[in-house]
Amino acid sequence: MAQNGKKYRSASERRELGKPYEASKAIDLVKQMSFAKFDETVEVAIRLGVDPRHADQVVRGTVVLPEGTGKTMRVLVIAAGAKVQEAQDAGADYVGTEYLAKIKEGWLDFDVLIATPDQMGQLGQLGRVLGPRGLMPNPKAGTVTFDVAKAVKESKGGKIEFRVDKGGNVHAPIGKVSFGPEQLATNLAALxxxxxxSKPSAAKGVYIRNVAISSSMGPGVTIDTTPYR
Known part of the structure; x- marks a missing residue:
């Protein structure tokens, strides 16, 4: 841990704490300050001027990152009939209603769960297992749909879901350290x-309060929020 602490402090010296940087410069700094031996995820933390305690100020949604996430997403589709073949043709890793029983037994080797609306009655019984892990399908996220082909392709192609937390913050991945600066900049812009x-009409005052970007293990860099106002 001491060695990691030293690496972190050394990396931190490359940026001026609290100084807002233009997005492209912030991305360059994050890449320079990455010191882990694995390909770290690049993450963005956005502090919003909303009060999530009020339902009309909850910010949530999805975005397809144009350059992908850098992660291979394992997609499970709960469907029956012709939708099984449709999901398989679209590239789903696991398809079928038989996986409901496997989930009940504790199997969770997937990253995204898509379901057709007619299967949600059975899936609802698994809410205690899927809900806390963020795996429960949701119409707003596009994961409860009869258009399973589109949902599978989007999930495989870089679609991420975001939701504001109790503190008014949104955390989202925008790629990997191994991505080129332009790729990360494109994904950041899309997010x-x-x-x-997604700004709620009930939100008052400054909406984008603070934006910071970092790698999984590295120090954060503050991004100038001027372009987002």
């Missing part, structure tokens, strides 16, 4: 555009 367009 921020979606967040800005």
């Amino acid at each position: 921020m555009d979606t967040i800005v367009r």
Whole structure:
């Protein structure tokens, strides 16, 4: 741990704490300050001027990152009939209603769960297992749908879901350290555009309060919020 602490402190010296940087410069710094031996995820933390205790100020949604997430997503589709073949053709990893029993037994080797609306009655019984892990399908996230082909392709192609937490913050991945600066900048722009367009009408005052970017293990860099106002 001491060695990691030293690496973290050394990396931190590359940026000026609290100084807001232009997005492209912040991305460059994050890549420079990455010191882990694995390909770290690049994450964005956005503090919003909303009060999530009020239902009309909850910010949530999805965005397809144009450059992908850098992660191979394992997709499970709970469907029957012709939708099984449709999901398989679209590239789903696991398809079928038989997986309901496997989930009950504790199997959770997937990253995204898509279900057709007619299967939600049975899935509802698994809420205690799926809910806390963020795996329960949701119409707003596009994971409860009869258009399973589109849902599978989007999940495989870089679709992420975001939701404001109790503190008014949104955390989201925008790629890997191994991504080129332009790829990360493109994904960041897509995320921020979606967040800005998701502003609740009930939110008053400054909406985008603070934006910081970091790698999984590295120090954070503050991004200038001017372009998002």
